[in-house]
Amino acid sequence: MTTPPTPQQPQAQPQQPQAxxxxxxxxxQAYAGAVAAPQGPPATAPxxxxxxxxxxxxxxxxxAMSNAYTSxxxxxxxNLGHALTSEWTKIKSVRSTVWTLSIFLILVIGxxxxxxxxxxxxxxxxxxxxxxxxxxxxxxxxxxxxxxVLVTSSEYGTxxxxxxxxxxxxxxxxxxxxxxxxxxxxxVASAGSILLVGxxxxxxxxxxxxxxxxxxxxxxxxxxxxxxxxxxxxxxGSMLRHSAGAITTMLGVVLVPAILPGFLGIWDSTQKLxxxxxxxxxxxxxxxxxxxxxFDSATGTSQLVLxxxxxxxxxxxxxxLLEKRDV
Amino acid sequence: xxxxxxxxxxYGEKVAxxxxxxxxxxxxxxxFLGPNGAxxxxxxxxxxxxxxxxxxxxxxxxxxxxxxxxxxKYIGALLDAKxxxxxxxxxxxxxxxxxxxxxxxxxxxxxxxxVGLTAVARKKAKGFSLGxxxxxxxxxxxxxxxxxxxxxxxxxxxxxxxxxxxxxxxKSLASQGRTVFVSSHLMSEMALTAxxxxxxxxxxxxxDMSMADFIRQNSRSYVRLRSPQRERLLDVLHQAxxxxxxxxxxxxxxxxxxxxxxxxxxxxxxxxLHELSPQQASLEEAFMQLTAESVEYHAHADHQGPGxxxxxxxxxxxxxxxxxxxxxxxxxxxxxRKGD
Ligand SMILES: Nc1ncnc2c1ncn2[C@@H]1O[C@H](COP(=O)(O)OP(=O)(O)O)[C@@H](O)[C@H]1O
Ligand SMILES: [Mg+2]
Numbered sequence: 222m223t224t225p226p227t228p229q230q231p232q233a234q235p236q237q238p239q240a241x242x243x244x245x246x247x248x249x250q251a252y253a254g255a256v257a258a259p260q261g262p263p264a265t266a267p268x269x270x271x272x273x274x275x276x277x278x279x280x281x282x283x284x285a286m287s288n289a290y291t292s293x294x295x296x297x298x299x300n301l302g303h304a305l306t307s308e309w310t311k312i313k314s315v316r317s318t319v320w321t322l323s324i325f326l327i328l329v330i331g332x333x334x335x336x337x338x339x340x341x342x343x344x345x346x347x348x349x350x351x352x353x354x355x356x357x358x359x360x361x362x363x364x365x366x367x368x369x370v371l372v373t374s375s376e377y378g379t380x381x382x383x384x385x386x387x388x389x390x391x392x393x394x395x396x397x398x399x400x401x402x403x404x405x406x407x408x409v410a411s412a413g414s415i416l417l418v419g420x421x422x423x424x425x426x427x428x429x430x431x432x433x434x435x436x437x438x439x440x441x442x443x444x445x446x447x448x449x450x451x452x453x454x455x456x457x458g459s460m461l462r463h464s465a466g467a468i469t470t471m472l473g474v475v476l477v478p479a480i481l482p483g484f485l486g487i488w489d490s491t492q493k494l495x496x497x498x499x500x501x502x503x504x505x506x507x508x509x510x511x512x513x514x515x516f517d518s519a520t521g522t523s524q525l526v527l528x529x530x531x532x533x534x535x536x537x538x539x540x541x542l543l544e545k546r547d548v
Numbered sequence: 549x550x551x552x553x554x555x556x557x558x559y560g561e562k563v564a565x566x567x568x569x570x571x572x573x574x575x576x577x578x579x580f581l582g583p584n585g586a587x588x589x590x591x592x593x594x595x596x597x598x599x600x601x602x603x604x605x606x607x608x609x610x611x612x613x614x615x616x617x618x619x620x621k622y623i624g625a626l627l628d629a630k631x632x633x634x635x636x637x638x639x640x641x642x643x644x645x646x647x648x649x650x651x652x653x654x655x656x657x658x659x660x661x662x663v664g665l666t667a668v669a670r671k672k673a674k675g676f677s678l679g680x681x682x683x684x685x686x687x688x689x690x691x692x693x694x695x696x697x698x699x700x701x702x703x704x705x706x707x708x709x710x711x712x713x714x715x716x717x718x719k720s721l722a723s724q725g726r727t728v729f730v731s732s733h734l735m736s737e738m739a740l741t742a743x744x745x746x747x748x749x750x751x752x753x754x755x756d757m758s759m760a761d762f763i764r765q766n767s768r769s770y771v772r773l774r775s776p777q778r779e780r781l782l783d784v785l786h787q788a789x790x791x792x793x794x795x796x797x798x799x800x801x802x803x804x805x806x807x808x809x810x811x812x813x814x815x816x817x818x819x820x821l822h823e824l825s826p827q828q829a830s831l832e833e834a835f836m837q838l839t840a841e842s843v844e845y846h847a848h849a850d851h852q853g854p855g856x857x858x859x860x861x862x863x864x865x866x867x868x869x870x871x872x873x874x875x876x877x878x879x880x881x882x883x884x885r886k887g888d
Contacts, residue, residue, distance in 0.1 A: 307648035
C-alpha cells in the first residue's frame with residue numbers, strides 16, 4: 222500500500238477552541254508542494270505562504286485560522302429576492318410546468334372558444350362574457366393543482382430538497398418564494414386565459430341582445446379562485462412530501478364535496494351538511510363566480526373567502542411543519 | 549472548521565449517531581471512515597442542518613448552520629444520493645443554486661468547466677451516469693468557492709480517471725487552506741487522500757487521529773513463527789529479551805525484531821522452525837477488526853438494558869469495551885475529551 226505523504230500531524234486536540242492546534246499549518250505545507258495544479262478558481266488563493274516551522278504555541282491557532290481559505294467572491298447576505306430568482310429559474314426549467322400550463326391554457330382557451338362559437342348574443346343576456354371560460358376552468362383547475370403539488374413535492378421525491386435547504390437554510394424563505402412564484406404564474410396564466418376568452422366572447426357577441434353585465438370582476442375572482450386552489454395544493458405537497466399522495470388528497474378536496482351531497486341528502490341529520498357542501502364545493506364555487514346560477518345574485522364572494530381561509534390554514538401548517546422536520 | 553459536540557441522532561429505537569465529538573480542521577483532508585450504516589451520511593446531514601440532532605451540537609466556524617447568511621460560500625456539500633431534480637439541465641440546476649446565494653452566473657460556467665461537464669451542460673441530469681451525477685454534485689459544492697467542503701462517498705460510481713481526479717481535487721482544495729471533510733467506507737481510499745482520520749462504527753467514535761499515526765500503529769509488521777519445539781523456542785526468545793505473543797493455532801508472533809535475528813537465534817540453539825515469515829497487517833484488516841468490535845460492543849450494550857440512555861450524553865471518557873489496550877486504537881480514545 223502506498224502511504225500518502227505523512228504530515229506531522231499531532232494527535233487530535235481537545236475540543237476547546239482555546240486549545241492551540243499546535244501544528245495545524247504543517248500539513249498544509251506538506252501538500253502545498255505535493256499538489257501541482259490547484260483546482261478551483263485561480264483566485265488569489267492564499268495557498269500557504271510557508272508558515273514558520275518553529276511552533277509558536279500561543280499564536281498557532283490564530284495562524285491556522287488566518288491561513289484558512291477566503292474566497293474572492295464577495296459575500297452577500299441572501300434575501301427573499303435571491304430565493305425568488307432561484308425559484309423562478311426552478312419553475313421554468315422543468316417539463317412538468319410546461320405540460321401542466323399548456324394543458325391548462327388549451328382547456329380554458331380551447332373549450333372557451335368552442336363555447337363562444339356555439340353561442341348567440343342573447344345567450345349573454347344574464348351572464349357575463351367570461352362564462353365560456355368556466356367550462357375549461359372546471360377541468361383546468363386540476364392542472365394548477367398538479368403543478369402546485371409538484372412545485373414542492375417533486376423536490377422531496379428527487380432529493381433536490383437537500384440541496385435546496387443546504388443552499389438556503391432559511392427554509393421559510395424558500396417556501397415563501399415558492400408560494401409567491403407559483404401564485405404569480407398561476408394567476409397570470411388563469412387571468413390571462415379568462416380575459417382572452419372574455420374578449421373573444423364580447424367581440425363576437427356584442428349585439429344589442431347581449432346583456433350589459435360587467436365581467437372584469439369575474440376575471441379576477443375566477444383566476445384568484447383557481448390560483449388559490451393551486452397554492453393549497455402546494456402547501457399540501459409540502460406537508461405530505463409525496464406527489465401522488467398530495468394530488469390524490471387535492472382531488473378529494475375538489476371532488477368529494479361535489480359528489481357527497483347527493484348521499485348526504487338521504488338522511489335528515491346530514492342534509493344541512495350536504496347543502497353546505499353543494500354550495501361550497503369547488504365546481505359550484507366557480508359557477509357562482511361566473512354567475513351561472515340564475516336566481517342567485519351572489520357572486521361567489523363567500524366561497525372565495527372560504528378558500529382563502531382554507532388555503533391560509535394549509536400554508537400556516539406547511540410553514541409550521543417545515544422547520545422542525547428532517548429532510 | 550467544523551466542531552461536533554456530543555452529536556447524537558436517534559431514529560426511533562435505532563441510534564444512528566452516538567455522542568460524536570470531534571473537530572474538522574482547515575488545511576487538511578479529514579477522512580470520515582466507517583462501514584455502511586455507520587452513520588456517516590446522517591452525521592453529514594446534521595452538519596448541514598438538514599436533520600435535527602437528538603442531542604448535541606454542531607458549529608461551523610462557531611455558528612449554527614441555520615445562522616449562515618451565505619451558506620454556499622461557507623460550505624459546499626456533495627451528498628451521497630443524487631440530490632437533484634433529474635428533469636433539470638445541469639446548467640439550470642447550478643444556476644438556481646447560484647441565484648439562491650447571489651452568486652454570479654459566470655461562476656456556473658466556471659465550475660462546469662472545472663468538473664468537465666461543459667459539453668453536457670444543457671442535458672438533463674437524469675440522463676447522467678452515476679459518475680457524471682457525482683461531478684455535477686461536486687460542481688454544486690464548488691459553486692460558492694467555499695472554505696469548507698464536504699463530500700459523502702465521492703468516489704462512488706467514478707471511473708479510475710475520475711477517482712484520480714477527485715483525489716487530487718480534494719488535496720489541492722485542502723492545500724489552499726480549506727477544510728475538506730470526506731466520507732468513505734474504504735480504508736484504502738482514505739489512506740490515499742486523508743491526512744487525518746475519524747473512524748466511526750455503529751454511530752460511535754472509534755478513532756480520531758492523524759493518518760500517519762494510524763498507519764504507524766496499524767500497519768504492524770511482525771514475524772510469524774511455528775515450531776515443533778515451541779516451549780524451548782519460547783525460552784530462548786525470552787532469554788534474548790524478545791517478547792512473543794501466542795497467536796493461536798500454535799503460531800507465535802514476534803514484534804519489533806527482524807526475521808534474521810530470530811532465525812539466527814533458532815539456529816544457535818538448534819531449534820527446528822516450520823515457519824519463519826515476516827508479516828504486515830493491512831490497514832483494511834485493522835479497519836475491519838476495529839469496526840467488528842463496535843458491533844460486538846453494541847450487543848453488550850443491549851444486554852445492559854436499553855433504558856440507561858441519559859439523553860444524548862453517554863458517560864464518556866473511558867475507552868469503549870472491546871478496546872484492546874496497547875493495540876493503537878486506544879490513542880483515539882485516550883485523548884482528553886473534557887469538553888463532553
Ligand atoms: N431517515 C432515517 N430513518 C430511519 N433510519 C435511518 C434514517 N437514516 C439513516 N438511518 C439509519 O441510520 C444508520 C446510519 O445510516 P447512514 O448515516 O446512512 O450510514 P452511512 O452513511 O455511514 O452508510 C443506518 O442504520 C440507517 O438505516
Ligand atoms: Mg452513506
